[in-house]
Structures are given as structure tokens and as C-alpha cells.
Amino acid sequence: MKAVCWQGIGKVGVEDVPDPHIINPRDAIVKVTSTAICGSDLHLYNGYIPTVHRGDILGHEFMGEVVEVGSGVSNLSVGDRVVVPFPIACGNCFFCGIEQYSLCENSNPNAHIAEKMWGHSPAGIFGYSHMLGGYAGGQAEYVRVPFADVGPIKVPDSLTDEQVLFLSDVFPTGYMAAENCDISEGDTIAVWGCGPVGLFAIASARLLGAGRVIAIDRFPERLRKAREAGAETLNYESTDILSALKEMTGGRGPDACIDAVGMEAHLHGPVGAYDRVKQALRLETDRPSALREAIMACRNGGTLSVPGVYGGLLDKIPFGAIVNKALKVKSGQTHVQHYMKPLLQRIERGDIDPSFIVSHRLRLEDAPVAYEVFRDKEDDCIKVVMTP
Amino acid sequence: MSTPFTSSPGLDRSQSVPPKDVAEADWYGTEAEYEEYEEYGVTPMLEPRQLTQALGWFSVVLGLTELIAPRALGRAIGVGEQPALIRLCGVREIVTGIGMLSERYPSKWAMARVAGDAIDLALLGAATRLPDANRARIALTASAVASVTALDVFASRQLESVESTHAPVETVAKAITINSPPETLYRFWRNLENFPRFMRHLDEVRMTGERTSHWVAKAPAGTRVEWDAEIVEDEANSRIAWRTLPGSSIEHEGVVSFEPAPGGRGTIVRVSMSYVPPAGKVGVHVAKLLGEEPGVQIDGDLRRMKQLIETGEIATTDGQPSGRRSVLGRTILGRWLS
Numbered sequence: 001m002k003a004v005c006w007q008g009i010g011k012v013g014v015e016d017v018p019d020p021h022i023i024n025p026r027d028a029i030v031k032v033t034s035t036a037i038c039g040s041d042l043h044l045y046n047g048y049i050p051t052v053h054r055g056d057i058l059g060h061e062f063m064g065e066v067v068e069v070g071s072g073v074s075n076l077s078v079g080d081r082v083v084v085p086f087p088i089a090c091g092n093c094f095f096c097g098i099e100q101y102s103l104c105e106n107s108n109p110n111a112h113i114a115e116k117m118w119g120h121s122p123a124g125i126f127g128y129s130h131m132l133g134g135y136a137g138g139q140a141e142y143v144r145v146p147f148a149d150v151g152p153i154k155v156p157d158s159l160t161d162e163q164v165l166f167l168s169d170v171f172p173t174g175y176m177a178a179e180n181c182d183i184s185e186g187d188t189i190a191v192w193g194c195g196p197v198g199l200f201a202i203a204s205a206r207l208l209g210a211g212r213v214i215a216i217d218r219f220p221e222r223l224r225k226a227r228e229a230g231a232e233t234l235n236y237e238s239t240d241i242l243s244a245l246k247e248m249t250g251g252r253g254p255d256a257c258i259d260a261v262g263m264e265a266h267l268h269g270p271v272g273a274y275d276r277v278k279q280a281l282r283l284e285t286d287r288p289s290a291l292r293e294a295i296m297a298c299r300n301g302g303t304l305s306v307p308g309v310y311g312g313l314l315d316k317i318p319f320g321a322i323v324n325k326a327l328k329v330k331s332g333q334t335h336v337q338h339y340m341k342p343l344l345q346r347i348e349r350g351d352i353d354p355s356f357i358v359s360h361r362l363r364l365e366d367a368p369v370a371y372e373v374f375r376d377k378e379d380d381c382i383k384v385v386m387t388p
Numbered sequence: 389m390s391t392p393f394t395s396s397p398g399l400d401r402s403q404s405v406p407p408k409d410v411a412e413a414d415w416y417g418t419e420a421e422y423e424e425y426e427e428y429g430v431t432p433m434l435e436p437r438q439l440t441q442a443l444g445w446f447s448v449v450l451g452l453t454e455l456i457a458p459r460a461l462g463r464a465i466g467v468g469e470q471p472a473l474i475r476l477c478g479v480r481e482i483v484t485g486i487g488m489l490s491e492r493y494p495s496k497w498a499m500a501r502v503a504g505d506a507i508d509l510a511l512l513g514a515a516t517r518l519p520d521a522n523r524a525r526i527a528l529t530a531s532a533v534a535s536v537t538a539l540d541v542f543a544s545r546q547l548e549s550v551e552s553t554h555a556p557v558e559t560v561a562k563a564i565t566i567n568s569p570p571e572t573l574y575r576f577w578r579n580l581e582n583f584p585r586f587m588r589h590l591d592e593v594r595m596t597g598e599r600t601s602h603w604v605a606k607a608p609a610g611t612r613v614e615w616d617a618e619i620v621e622d623e624a625n626s627r628i629a630w631r632t633l634p635g636s637s638i639e640h641e642g643v644v645s646f647e648p649a650p651g652g653r654g655t656i657v658r659v660s661m662s663y664v665p666p667a668g669k670v671g672v673h674v675a676k677l678l679g680e681e682p683g684v685q686i687d688g689d690l691r692r693m694k695q696l697i698e699t700g701e702i703a704t705t706d707g708q709p710s711g712r713r714s715v716l717g718r719t720i721l722g723r724w725l726s
Contacts, residue, residue, distance in 0.1 A: 001709075003709065005710070005711030007711075013711070015711040017709040017710060017711050019709065020708055020709050021707070023704060024701040024704065025700070025701055026699070026700070026701055053710075053712065054711075054712065055711035057709065057710060057711065072700065072701070090699040090703075091699075093567055093694075093698050093699075094565070094567050094653060094654065097567065105694065105698075106691075106699050106703055107703050109702075109703045109704050109705060112684055112687055133703075134705045135708070140709075144708055146703065147699070
């Protein structure tokens with residue numbers, strides 16, 4: 001089959017690889033019909049996530065048709081149309097029991113590597129480094145899905161691929177980011193980053209009753225989409241964000257701040273240069289300029305919600321602000337399995353049509369171009385969907 | 389279970405200085421050393437480690453001198469102006485010196501020093517033919533090198549014997565919480581035949597009686613080690629301990645306990661295992677039964693056990709596709725062949 005393989009920093013290729021097969025009883029094989037490139041795939045592409053090896057198959061946002069099920073899977077049958085959540089979860093452990101699926105204790109065969117990095121290991125993730133399991137990803141014609149009786153959700157034929165594909169990651173991720181803000185009626189939520197996760201966070205914050213959402217980015221097309229999703233927007237290239245947010249909120253600051261940017265934040269000026277140099281010298285693993293700003297902007301006693309991916313060590317984080325302003329910090333990889341069913345219902349009811357984020361439709365073979373365009377945000381690129 | 393051995397005793401005396409009034413059962417070193425301790429109340433003084441350290445530092449200092457002041461040194465030892473060659477010898481001295489100071493098994497570095505001494509002696513012999521050679525000084529130097537060589541040979545022999553007879557003893561203890569009641573876990577562990585399903589170093593465990601079992605473990609180079617063990621403690625739903633029968637080729641013991649986690653959150657399983665290999669070279673290999681990093685290995689074992697109990701299978705990616713190619717496969721010829 002054809003699959004998108006990591007070939008080194010800034011390089012992916014579409015290669016012929018062997019077809020996957022059932023390895024464990026609870027596996028299923030899914031024939032991919034649509035797969036997307038996630039912003040977090042760019043962290044792999046740009047070489048900022050350790051333990052990615054040449055030849056690893058990428059991709060954790062995918063859906064398709066079940067073509068084979070293992071003997072331990074009774075709730076799926078061949079021919080089912082399913083969306084697959086990006087974290088792999090067993091459904092049996094303590095964390096799966098409390099529906100914190102991205103913390104599954106049993107799905108990462110390389111948990112010892114993650115433990116060295118973070119003290120404890122989260123769940124395994126499709127196509128996202130060996131530290132997180134080394135599972136072959138979904139930017140391929142076929143994927144082996146472990147614990148298939150727990151993760152994949154069946155979707156009705158009345159909805160298109162693009163309407164349901166993002167249940168695999170970015171829609172639940174944006175939704176959980178908003179939910180983590182514990183929104184009360186009328187709250188003001190500020191969102192850094194208007195990529196797919198930011199856009200879904202904006203839309204979800206509105207769904208959850210936020211009075212006002214303020215979105216921050218620099219790309220006009222993304223800011224336009226943010227306005228469409230229900231936000232007021234600020235361009236950080238032309239505005240001083242901290243004073244603008246203070247002014248807009250009558251001096252108090254947003255009730256909650258969402259960092260939907262993560263480890264490769266872009267910032268002009270000396271601070272941006274400082275982080276780029278330190279990251280290049282491996283003195284810090286992440287460039288946290290959006291996070292710093294979100295901490296400083298947040299109102300006293302407010303909530304900081306971080307769906308953006310950070311991998312390791314961050315520098316110059318104003319932790320004193322977190323303590324003295326009594327901020328609550330919420331983060332984590334998304335517990336996708338927990339959100340899929342209610343969010344699918346919202347899509348079916350017409351509360352939201354997630355396909356609004358799609359900007360580029362390409363074939364799987366075009367992955368090398370797709371990654372480049374997405375990374376450089378050329379051609380107003382927001383979300384790339386590929387079909388095998 | 390307690391086991392007195394924490395590390396390779398002959399090599400790492402810094403960690404094995406016994407506290408006062410050590411009972412024989414808790415002694416770290418050999419029997420002869422214990423007798424000495426009982427008689428004099430001090431730790432034995434013959435220390436291959438100290439000689440190694442001294443030789444290591446000597447090597448580093450000599451090497452630095454050769455690097456920094458090759459000309460002065462050349463004149464002093466009677467070989468005249470040979471700065472390049474002397475600097476090279478200096479680099480070699482520093483490398484072997486650091487090796488002896490830092491390696492866990494310095495005998496190989498001591499052998500490297502012996503080889504280095506041989507090179508030095510050969511070079512000194514050749515230097516006698518140089519026009520600006522001072523033969524008297526060269527002879528003096530050669531006799532000094534020869535005595536250091538003798539020390540190096542002595543050190544490497546001694547270290548080698550220490551490394552091979554004091555096989556490392558590995559004890560590991562780990563805990564894991566499992567979403568299952570103690571009764572289920574006790575039943576699973578009580579049938580020792582389940583062990584190879586999650587302990588990677590075991591090929592087979594066969595129950596040969598109600599309490600006795602026969603074990604087959606993987607040893608290095610495709611060989612196998614076998615022994616018989618018996619269950620020595622068996623408290624239903626809370627604790628099982630086993631150990632090798634007397635006369636086995638190795639001494640192995642293990643204990644597992646099951647304790648309900650607070651708040652009904654499953655069971656805390658605590659496992660402790662040790663392998664005490666026989667002395668000698670074979671022992672060194674057997675000691676590796678628990679792997680190069682025993683802590684990591686048993687961690688993985690327990691994680692697999694948890695996966696098996698909780699999910700019914702062991703999470704793996706073995707056998708999945710990737711775009712990785714062999715070294716040959718990356719070449720044009722390789723692609724053409726495939």
C-alpha cells in the first residue's frame with residue numbers, strides 16, 4: 001500500500017510499504033477514505049518531537065471503512081464506516097474507566113521512554129513518535145487500529161467525510177479546550193491561534209455559552225474564519241495584544257485564555273529571536289511565546305487552557321503570575337473517545353458543520369507538497385484533507 | 389525477601405563499605421574478607437580499585453605532560469626533538485587513563501595500557517638510533533617504563549579475576565497498580581506457568597508439583613539456563629514467594645504481594661526478584677538474565693502483565709508496516725533487486 005513516511009527533518013515521502021494485518025485480537029484494519037494533516041504533524045515534520053524514525057508512517061486524523069476485525073472485536077463489522085480517535089485507549093484501565101482516554105495505561109508499548117521524559121506515560125498515539133507507541137499512522141491506504149472495540153465510532157452515511165473526519169482530533173480538541181475553561185454565561189474567552197484547533201475552540205466556546213470570544217492570529221484568512229466562527233479578532237502583528245485585551249475587557253482581562261498555538265509559536269522581535277536561538281541550540285525544546293502572553297493576559301482567578309502541544313522544557317514562563325493571580329491551568333492530550341458521541345450528535349443536529357475549516361483537498365500522493373504548503377501557510381492554507 | 393547484595397562488591401567499594409557491626413548474613417564481600425573484617429574490624433585493604441585509580445591518574449598526568457611540553461619531555465628522556473610522536477603518545481595516555489578511571493570494567497583499559505607500554509618500549513628502542521639520542525637517559529626511561537608495565541600487567545590480571553569471580557547480583561523491586569481484585573491476580577501468579585507470558589527472559593515455567601516448578605530461561609548467545617524452584621510462601625490472595633531448590637545452577641528468588649489499592653482502585657502488586665549467579669565467568673552471563681538494565685526489564689514485565697490482565701492482550705507494534713529500508717534497500721541496486 002501507499003503511505004506517507006517521515007524521511008527526515010522537513011521531508012516526507014509517499015512510499016510503498018507492506019499492508020498492515022491483524023496482530024492482536026482486539027485489532028481492526030481500516031481502509032482509509034479521508035485523512036488530514038494536523039498542526040501537530042508539523043512538529044514531527046520540523047523535527048521537534050524526539051524518537052521519530054526514518055520510515056515511520058505519519059498521521060493521526062483519519063477515517064474509513066472497516067475491512068477486517070480481530071476475534072476480540074464484536075461491535076464492529078466489515079463494511080462499517082468509522083472515524084478513529086487519535087489516542088489509542090484500552091477501555092479497561094483506571095484512566096479509561098474515568099474517561100480520560102488519552103492517559104490510557106495500557107496502549108503505549110514504549111511507555112518507559114515517555115516516563116523518562118515526563119515521569120509518567122500517556123496513551124499511545126497513531127503516527128506520533130516511538131515515545132508515544134511507535135504506531136503506524138493513518139496517512140496511508142490502510143491502518144491497523146488497536147483496541148478497535150473501544151475507539152472507532154460508526155458514522156451515518158448521511159454525513160460526508162469532511163463533516164465527521166475532524167471528530168478524530170481537532171474538533172474534540174478545540175471542544176475540550178473550551179470545556180476546560182468552565183465557561184459561565186457571559187464569560188470572555190481569548191484564543192491564541194486560529195488554526196483548526198483554535199477555530200473549533202472558538203466555535204465550541206460559543207456553543208458553551210461564552211458571551212464574547214477574542215481570537216488572536218496574524219493571517220487574514222484565519223482571522224476571517226475566526227470571525228465567521230463567532231469571534232472578534234486581533235492581529236498580533238499590528239496590535240499590542242496585552243493592552244488590547246485589557247482595554248476590550250474593561251481592564252480586568254479575559255476570564256479564560258486558550259493557547260491553541262503550542263511549541264512552535266511565531267513571534268517577531270527580540271523575544272521571538274531569543275526563543276528561536278534557544279530552541280535551535282536545544283536549550284529549550286519549545287517556543288512558548290503564545291503561552292507567556294496568555295498567562296499574562298488572563299484575569300485574576302481565571303483559567304488557562306492549553307490544547308497546544310508542548311513537548312519538553314520551556315523557558316521564561318511567568319509562573320509567578322500563575323501563583324499570584326491564582327490561575328487554574330488545564331491541559332492534556334484530548335480524551336477524544338469521551339467527546340466523539342456527543343459531538344457527532346451536535347453535527348447531526350446541525351449545531352456545527354466542521355467542514356468549514358477545510359482549505360485544501362489533495363491526493364495522498366501529494367503529501368510532500370501538502371506538508372510544505374501547510375507548514376508555510378501558503379495559499380491561505382488552514383486544513384489539508386487527503387484521499388488515498 | 390531481603391538480599392544482601394546490592395552491587396558488584398569487589399569493584400565498587402565506595403558503595404559497599406559495611407556499617408559497624410555487620411552480621412555475616414548482611415556482609416557484602418567474600419567470606420575471606422568477612423573473616424578479616426571480624427578479626428580486625430576494618431575493611432580489607434588489598435584494593436585493585438585503588439591501583440587502577442592510581443594508574444589512571446598517572447596516565448592522564450603523563451599524557452597531559454606529553455601534550456603540553458613534548459620538547460622538554462623529549463630532552464629529559466633522551467629522545468631529543470620528537471614533538472609530534474610524543475603528543476600522539478600523550479593522546480593515547482589520556483584516553484587509556486580516562487578509560488581506567490571511568491569504566492565499570494577497567495581490566496580492558498589496563499590491557500590497553502600494557503599494549504601502550506609495549507609501544508613505548510619499542511619506540512624507545514628505535515630512538516636509540518636517532519642522531520640526537522642520549523642513550524643513557526633512554527635506558528633509564530626504558531627501565532621506568534618496564535616497571536610501570538609490570539604494574540599494568542599486575543593490575544589487568546587482578547581486575548580481570550575480580551570482574552569474573554564477582555559476578556554482579558541483581559535485585560529489583562517494582563510496584564504497579566492493576567484494575568483487578570487481589571483474588572484474580574493471586575490466581576494468575578499462583579500458576580507460575582503464566583510467567584513467560586509477560587517475563588521476556590523466560591522461555592518456560594512448568595509446574596512439576598503443587599509447589600515445585602521447572603524453569604527455563606534465555607541466556608546470552610542463544611543458550612538456555614534451567615533450574616528447579618519451589619514456592620516457599622503462599623498466603624491466599626496476598627503473597628507468594630518462591631526460590632530455587634538447593635543445588636541449582638543459580639540462586640533465584642522472588643516474591644509478589646497483592647494489596648488492595650485505596651478507594652477500590654484495584655490492587656497494588658509489588659514484585660521483588662533477584663538472581664545470585666555462581667562465581668566464575670558463567671556467572672557473569674547468568675547474571676544478565678534480567679537484562680542489561682534489570683529495572684527497565686522488570687518494569688516492562690509488569691506493564692505487560694497489567695496489559696494481559698486488564699485488556700487480555702499485550703500492546704505491541706511488532707509486525708506493523710513502515711517505510712524503513714535496510715542499508716542495501718536504500719541503494720539503487722537494492723531497490724532494483726527488490
